[in-house]
Amino acid sequence: MITFNHVTKRYNEEKTAVKDLNFTVEKGNIVVLLGPSGCGKTTLLRMVNRLESISEGNIVINEQDSMDLNAIELRRKVGYVIQSNGLFPNMTIEENVMIVPDLLGWTKKEKRERFDYLMKLIGLDPKIYRKRFPHELSGGQQQRIGVVRALAADPPVMLMDEPFGALDPIIREKIQDEFLQIQREVKKTILFVSHDIDEAIKMGDKIVLLRDGEIMQYDTPSEMLTHPKNEFVSQFFGKDRAIKSLSLHTVKNLQEVIGLAHIDDAIEDTKTINVNQDLRNTISMLLNQEADQVIVTDDQGERIGSITIDLVQKYLHFEIKGKLSVSQEG
Ligand SMILES: Nc1ncnc2c1ncn2[C@@H]1O[C@H](COP(=O)(O)OP(=O)(O)OP(=O)(O)O)[C@@H](O)[C@H]1O
Numbered sequence: 001m002i003t004f005n006h007v008t009k010r011y012n013e014e015k016t017a018v019k020d021l022n023f024t025v026e027k028g029n030i031v032v033l034l035g036p037s038g039c040g041k042t043t044l045l046r047m048v049n050r051l052e053s054i055s056e057g058n059i060v061i062n063e064q065d066s067m068d069l070n071a072i073e074l075r076r077k078v079g080y081v082i083q084s085n086g087l088f089p090n091m092t093i094e095e096n097v098m099i100v101p102d103l104l105g106w107t108k109k110e111k112r113e114r115f116d117y118l119m120k121l122i123g124l125d126p127k128i129y130r131k132r133f134p135h136e137l138s139g140g141q142q143q144r145i146g147v148v149r150a151l152a153a154d155p156p157v158m159l160m161d162e163p164f165g166a167l168d169p170i171i172r173e174k175i176q177d178e179f180l181q182i183q184r185e186v187k188k189t190i191l192f193v194s195h196d197i198d199e200a201i202k203m204g205d206k207i208v209l210l211r212d213g214e215i216m217q218y219d220t221p222s223e224m225l226t227h228p229k230n231e232f233v234s235q236f237f238g239k240d241r242a243i244k245s246l247s248l249h250t251v252k253n254l255q256e257v258i259g260l261a262h263i264d265d266a267i268e269d270t271k272t273i274n275v276n277q278d279l280r281n282t283i284s285m286l287l288n289q290e291a292d293q294v295i296v297t298d299d300q301g302e303r304i305g306s307i308t309i310d311l312v313q314k315y316l317h318f319e320i321k322g323k324l325s326v327s328q329e330g
């Protein structure tokens, strides 16, 4: 758990970057810091591991005031992923990943086992990559190594500053999925900076939306989309809030509310989609294949029905737009 108590950051007399912030990141949650450039996201992150001093207030990490932690404790407790992956070019992948365990005095055997475990988590063969150098890896692989390096000493808390920002959209989505998968296993408490709305909705258990160093709203993605607290929040998420919130709903949700359509066997070559896929992916699949239906399968691969654009529109109308318009009136 990370708690921010009345945290203020003044860089100088003119510039107060963060103003009296109060919020808590629950254990095992991902909280995304979202907001326009210069709103104070990086400053907030860097105060947690004391790369920036705190002007007023305090930050409590798992019951300990961050100011009471010494450098070693801080390294053990808090992993940090910076935007450009920050790998050292003259060190091998294993040396890069093991920087913090090295500082903490782990044995060779402990380091080797940890390296093998972490590489398997991200689907890279430890034998192949151990002695390679960063430039021999693709951008996506380097970014994965950056993430794994922050996980190396198994810290309970992770700070991630736009960790996937430099990647192209397709690889980025893949790494996001992969990271969520890893998070289900490792359950870290994570502060994750992003300026990308879609990424924030996808990755965040909750989102802190900031403007000029102040919190505009702290909520779950779905609350933020359906009940924006003020004009700034609603403007920030934009007019297509309904479409964005489709990514928070799965085919299964739709099935439970309005049911699936029957499978039309007359249509050939239809694609299939798993019932746990989100509706935004479903829509793009329907549009891309220009088909009237996509077959829905359950986890056993059984065909349980089909989904059409009409159905998604109907669901959008009842489930999502309904909520959006209620919140706008209220
Ligand atoms: N060392 C510094 N001295 C003075 N002002 C600073 C310093 N670092 C940041 N600032 C200012 O503090 C404000 C917040 O900066 P910060 O880097 O935290 O924003 P950010 O939300 O991370 O932005 P971005 O999305 O561009 O990364 C900005 O107005 C910035 O210019």
Ligand SMILES: [Mg+2]
Pocket: 041, 042, 043
């Ligand atoms: Mg920043």
